[in-house]
Amino acid sequence: MCKGLAALPATCLKSAKDIKHKIGFLLQKPDPPQEQKALKEKEKEKDKEKVKDTVVNRITPAETEKWKTSFTNLIKNDDGRKAFASFLQSEYSQENIEFWVACEDFKQTPADKMNLKARNIFERYIEADSPREVNLDSVTREQTRKNLEMCDVSCFDEAQSKIFTLMEKDSYRRFLRSRLFLELSQPAMDNKPCGLEKKVKRQISDYSQCLPSYA
Template sequence: MCKGLATLPATCLKSAKDIKHKISFLLQKPEPQAADQKQMKEKNAVTAATAAAAKSVPTATEVKKWRESFSHVMNSDTGRAVFTTFLRSEFSEENMDFWLACEDYKKTAPSKLMTRAKQIYQQYVEADAPNEVNLDAATREETRQNVENACPSCFDEAQRMIYVLMAKDSYRRFLNSKLIQDLSQTQTTTEKKMEMKNCDCEESRQALSGGA
C-alpha cells in the first residue's frame, strides 16, 4: 500500500471504498431517459396492436353483406380474415393462402415471375406439395406447363377453381357456423345499444333546449 494511504485513518479508507462502490453501481444503472424510451416503445407497440385489433372488428352491415354473397367476403380484408379463421378450423386454410398468393403473384415484377411461379407451384399445386390444394389432374398439369413459361395469368384457372371450391363448399358451412352466427348476434346487439344511446342523447338535448 502507498505510504500516503497507510497514514490515513481506517474510517477514511472505508468511506473511500464505499464511494467507489456507489459510483460503480450508478454507472451500471441504465439512464432514466433510456429506460423511459424503452417503456414508451413498449407502450406504443401495445397501443398499435390494440388499435389494429379494434379496426378489424366487423360491423353488423359488413357481416350482413358477407351472408349475402361470397364475393362480399372476398372483397373485404376483414371478411377474408374472418373466413380464413373459419377455414383454419376446418384445416383448409391453404385454399385462401393459395388464392392470396395468386393475387400477389399478378403484381410481381416481370423479372421475378419465373422464380415466384415455381415457389407457388411447389408450395400449393404439385402433387404432395406442403400445402397442396384440391385441383383435378388436368388443371394441375395445365398449371405446370404454364409455370414453365411464367406469365401473370399462369395460375388463373387454378385460382378460379379454388375460388369456386371455397364458394360452393366452405362458404356454405361458414354461413351456418357458430363463428358467423356469433358475429351477427354480437354486432346487431352492439348497434342496437348504440342506437338507444343516441336516442337517449337526442332526447336529453331536446329536453335541455325546451327547458332553456
C-alpha cells in the first residue's frame, strides 16, 4: 500500500471500501428479466379486458332505426351516444363527443361550483393547444372566454352548438355507414348474443367508461 493511503485512518479506508463495493454492486445489477416484463404486460392486458367485459344494455334494431332518423335521437340516447363515441374514438376525434357531454353535465352543476367547472372545461377543450382541443373558430373561442367572466348555464351554448353541428354534418353521416352501426342494426339470431355482437358491445363499453353521465 502506498504511503498516502497508509497514512489515512482505518475508518476512512473502511468507508472508501464500502462505497466502492456499493458502486460495484449497482453497476452489476441486472435489468429485470424479460419474463417479469412480459408478466407485467399480461397484467395490464387483463386489466383492459376487465373494462371491456363491462356489459351495456342490449341495443335492438328498433333503437338503431331511431338513431337513423336524426342525430339528436342518437346523441340523446345512452347506448347511441356510447356507440357514436366508440366510432369517434376509431377516427381519433372523440374529443368532440366528450366536450358535448361535458357541456350537458355542466348545465346540471350547482351555482357555487359552476365557475371552477367552467374553467376546467375551457382549459381542457377550448383554449388553444389544450389537451383535448375541439375545432372552434377564433370568434367563438374568444366569446366563450368572455362568458367565463359572468358564468351561467349558457356559458358554452354557442361552442356546444358549433360542435354539435360539426358532428351532425360530418361524423354522424359516416357513422351511419360504418361497420359498427351496420353490425348493431342486425337483428339477433336468437336470445343469446352471438360472438360478433359481444365484440361490438365490448368495443362500445370500453370507450363508454370515459364519458360522464348527465341527468
